[in-house]
Amino acid sequence: MTAMASTMTKQLFLAEPLGFCGGVRLAVQTFEDMLKKYPGETIYVLHELVHNSVVTESMIAKGAMFVKNVEDIPVGAVALFGAHGVTTATEDVAKQRNLRLSNAVCPLVVQLQEKAARFDPNIPLVFFGDKQHPEVQSILDHAAAHDIHVISSMEEIDSLPPMQRAVFLSQTTRNAEVVAAIAKRLSERIPQFDNQAHVCPTVQKHQEAVRRLAQTCDAMLIIGSPHSANGRYLAELAGISKGHARLIENAQQLKPEDFENIQTLGLGTATSTPDSVIKDVIDWLHEHGFKTVAQETN
């Protein structure tokens, strides 16, 4: 259904699917299961489990302690590794420390780790992603035998050394359009170019729905933490740089005057945004004159 302006009611369009992706849901459920299995014990969580401060604060209140390095987890403690996966060195340290460990790595990240490991090590890998991101580190670790070149933008293609052949992989949460554009540029430069870039289907669905609504709505609202890369990419797609979109973390950041001239509003969410926050925002919008009139389907 197309978003059309109404003179009577302000219209709210949902860029479905909303909320957690399968990997985040699995990680959060694993944490909840561990709370039942180890009542009263601290659960040490390596890195942030979900890039959302509401989820993080709620986990801390329930007994989670977040650490940056596996060495920070006491020997024999209860520990959880999240959706992004870890390096084999981290897995080894976990074993040495006899951690009572649950590993909630997303099956799609595992697929990409296995895929990266399968390629002929004589063929260089070009990887598009953020080198510092735990997911990227875990995937690249599985392809450690390769000559790996990580790029994080189109511009960095120019600094790659000459290559006769290469395999192209990508971080799962990158913008599918940007990945396709980078693959095209690389294919023009590398004669034997094998495009194996894989973008998460759920992220793609979030992106497609936001892109569609951004074309027809007066404005877009994206709910996600500023440190969620996935939320920031969605906000870019929705037009944040043109003033067409806002990225908010929760309903407390909303002000009635910001919506005075908006008749049709599209709402999208990062894959790390919890249902409770989405509900708060939708309730606030309903209280301030918006009516959910359609749900964007894929």
Ligand code: SF4
């Ligand atoms: S965004 Fe996709 S790949 Fe990443 S954790 Fe979620 S389901 Fe897995």
